Amino acid sequence: MSRSTKKGPYIHPSLQKKVAMMYRSKDFRLVKTWSRASTILPQMVGMSFGVHNGKTHVTVFITENMVGHKLGEFSPTRTFRGHAGSKNDKTATNR
């Protein structure tokens, strides 16, 4: 069941406060957060968040197509780093 439209998207109050402050000042510094359930708002585009995955803060750079998702979706809690020697032919893309 989806969240009621009346309530608006969930975002942790302290995170919302920080985002609003940075958005006004245009000072986009890293915000470390434990609130994985907070929704990504349009004001967050271009900001970087360190989203806790239970062990460390994974840096997430917010882009337009992340809006509406939750921060935790981009900070995997289980990281499969491949089999031994499997980095040989894998590629990464600078998006």
Next chain:
Amino acid sequence: MSRLRFMSNPPNPPPTPERPRRRRPIRSTPPDPAKITDWVMVGKVVAPFGIRGQVKVQIETDFPASFSPNTLLYLGTDHRPIRLLLARPQGNQMVLELEGISDRNASETLRGQEVSLPADRIAPLATDQYFVRDLIGLRAIRVDGVELGQVVDVITGAMQDLLVIHCPDREEVTVPLVKVLVPSIDIPHGTITLRPPAGLFDDDYEEA
């Protein structure tokens, strides 16, 4: 009379069908593995499959087209050339039929062996696409010239790939591989230029 002659000798007799030529598969002489120095591992034999000598291979490449039929694969640490006859995907693995491997006993001997290709046989990369093996070991330098650390790992994700940078004076830092934060990558010179946000490589971050 003339009509009868015409009927008996038609002006355009139907052409006799030519026998189709049997085409032999093009088989160039395999290059000497001893002369190839740069190898890329593209998979690993996990287990035999069935009783006809097929094997199941764990794919370790982003280019599954490397497993097209009639190509030469190289098995094991001694890079033994073997021709691929048939390949079909099965989940995130592939089932391969190899030349000269026709029963289960033969395929059992291949268990655990690496499948490699010469590096020059790998497909060219798209723009802004890099091999992970090329990125690991690059020196991370901030746009103002300050050296930050060294890339020790790359975590490939669905939305953003992450560079894991080992800094000498702090714990490992993850940097998303996006153009805003990583403006340039210079593999020949072994450097990667970063434009990190404030607080990523120092303690000037906010908490919420």
